[in-house]
Amino acid sequence: MTKDQTDGGSGLLRVALRAYPRAARTAHAQELAAIYAEATAGAGRVATLREAMDVAGHGLRLRCGLGGQGRADEIVARAAPLAVVLCAAQGLAYLAYVVVTALTPPQLAQLGGAYLTVLLDASGATLVWLAVLALLLSGRPGAARILGAIGTLGQFPVVLTALPGLGTGRLDAVCSALLPSLFVSLLLLAAPRDMLGAASPRDRLAVGWTGVLALVPYVIMLVVHRTQVTVPIVTLVWFVPAVLALALVLARRDAAGPIALGVAAVVGLLRFDVPELVRLDPAWTSSVAVLTAVVVVFAWRRWIDGGADGRTVRS
Amino acid sequence: MQEPTLLLLTALADEPRHGYALMQEVVEISNGRVRLRTGTLYGALERLQREGMVRVEREEVVDGRARKVYALAEPGVTALAEETARLRAVATEAERRLALRPGLKGATA
Structure with a gap:
C-alpha cells in the first residue's frame, strides 16, 4: 500500500x-x-x-438508536425480509392487474405515456424486490441491500419524469411507486448485515404468511366492487398491525415478531393509507400527521431504551 | 442462529482472538464465502457481549493502538454446542436419506 x-x-x-x-x-x-x-x-x-x-x-x-440495549436491531432485521416480501407481492398483484388491463385494448389505449412509464417502473421495481427477496433467502444480505438501494435510486428519475403528465395521479404514483421502495431500502440498510435474512423455518414461515397478507387488499377489491366499502377495509388491513406494534412498544411488551410485522406493514400504509390521508381536509391531514409523528417518536425512544429494564436479548 | 453469528462463535471456540484475527478466521472457516467488515464485526461483537455470549478477555496495545481480545463466555459455549448438535442431527439425517437413494449409494460415505 x-x-x-x-x-x-x-x-x-x-x-x-x-x-x-x-x-x-x-x-x-x-x-x-x-x-x-x-x-x-x-x-x-x-x-x-x-x-x-x-x-x-x-x-x-x-x-439512530439501533445497536443499543433494546431489541431494535433484532426487530429491524426481522422486519426487513417481511417488508421486502410485502413490496414484491403487492407489486406482483399490481402487475396482474396491468396484464388484465392490457388484455382490454380500449383501456390500455386510454393510458397516456406518463402512466405507461409508471407501469414500467412498477414492473421493474417488482422484479428488483423479487430478486432482493431471493438474495435474502439464499443468505446473501449484502447483495440484497445493494440491489435494493440501487433499484430504489433508479426509480426516482423514472417517476419524476412521469410526474408532470400524471395530473391527479401524481399522489398515487409517489405513494405507490416511490415511498414503499424507499422505506424498504432504508429498512434493509438499517438492519445489521449479520442479522439479516430469514434463516430459521419460523422466519421463512413468517415471510410466506406476510406474502399472503399482501394479497388480502387485492382479493377484497376483486370481490367487493364498492369503493366506500373497500377503501376503509383496505386501509385498516395495514393500520391494525402498525398500531398494534406501536401499542406493544409503548407497553414494553417482549413481542419482537408482531412488532416486526407492524414495522413491515408500513409498506402497506404508505401505499394505501397515505394517499387517503392526504385527500382528507388539510387540517385533518396535518393533525393526523403531527399526532402520528409524536406517537412514533415517543415509541421510538421507548423502543431504543427497551433493554434498560433488564430484559435478555435473544439472537 | 444466523450464519455470521455461528461463524463468529466458532472462530472463538478454540482460543481468544482480537477483531482482525476474527475477521480472518471467519473467512477461513466459511471458505471465503462470508467476510465480515469492520463495522459489521464490531456491531456483532457488541451484541454478543450484551447477550453474554462473548466477553473481553484482555486489552492490549499493538503498534500504538489499543485493541481488545475476545473470548467465548459460558452462555456462548452452550449456544454453540446446541447449534452444532442441531446442525449435526440435520446433516446425519440428510446423509441417511441420501444413502437410501439407489444412485447415490456410497457417495456420502
Whole structure:
C-alpha cells in the first residue's frame, strides 16, 4: 500500500467515525481504528472505501438508536425480509392487474405515456424486490441491500419524469411507486448485515404468511366492487398491525415478531393509507400527521431504551 | 442462529482472538464465502457481549493502538454446542436419506 493510499484510508476512517455519536466514538474509536487498519492493509481503494462505509453504517445505526440495549436491531432485521416480501407481492398483484388491463385494448389505449412509464417502473421495481427477496433467502444480505438501494435510486428519475403528465395521479404514483421502495431500502440498510435474512423455518414461515397478507387488499377489491366499502377495509388491513406494534412498544411488551410485522406493514400504509390521508381536509391531514409523528417518536425512544429494564436479548 | 453469528462463535471456540484475527478466521472457516467488515464485526461483537455470549478477555496495545481480545463466555459455549448438535442431527439425517437413494449409494460415505 502506498503512503497516499494509507493517508486516504485513514482520512476515510476519520470521516466514517464522524457518523458515530460522540460518546460511542470516544469509547470505540481506537479499537475500530485498529481493526480497520489491519483490514485495509494492502487493500485497494474500492475495498478500503467499502470498509469505511461499513464503519460509517455502524455509526449511523448507533446514531439512530439501533445497536443499543433494546431489541431494535433484532426487530429491524426481522422486519426487513417481511417488508421486502410485502413490496414484491403487492407489486406482483399490481402487475396482474396491468396484464388484465392490457388484455382490454380500449383501456390500455386510454393510458397516456406518463402512466405507461409508471407501469414500467412498477414492473421493474417488482422484479428488483423479487430478486432482493431471493438474495435474502439464499443468505446473501449484502447483495440484497445493494440491489435494493440501487433499484430504489433508479426509480426516482423514472417517476419524476412521469410526474408532470400524471395530473391527479401524481399522489398515487409517489405513494405507490416511490415511498414503499424507499422505506424498504432504508429498512434493509438499517438492519445489521449479520442479522439479516430469514434463516430459521419460523422466519421463512413468517415471510410466506406476510406474502399472503399482501394479497388480502387485492382479493377484497376483486370481490367487493364498492369503493366506500373497500377503501376503509383496505386501509385498516395495514393500520391494525402498525398500531398494534406501536401499542406493544409503548407497553414494553417482549413481542419482537408482531412488532416486526407492524414495522413491515408500513409498506402497506404508505401505499394505501397515505394517499387517503392526504385527500382528507388539510387540517385533518396535518393533525393526523403531527399526532402520528409524536406517537412514533415517543415509541421510538421507548423502543431504543427497551433493554434498560433488564430484559435478555435473544439472537 | 444466523450464519455470521455461528461463524463468529466458532472462530472463538478454540482460543481468544482480537477483531482482525476474527475477521480472518471467519473467512477461513466459511471458505471465503462470508467476510465480515469492520463495522459489521464490531456491531456483532457488541451484541454478543450484551447477550453474554462473548466477553473481553484482555486489552492490549499493538503498534500504538489499543485493541481488545475476545473470548467465548459460558452462555456462548452452550449456544454453540446446541447449534452444532442441531446442525449435526440435520446433516446425519440428510446423509441417511441420501444413502437410501439407489444412485447415490456410497457417495456420502
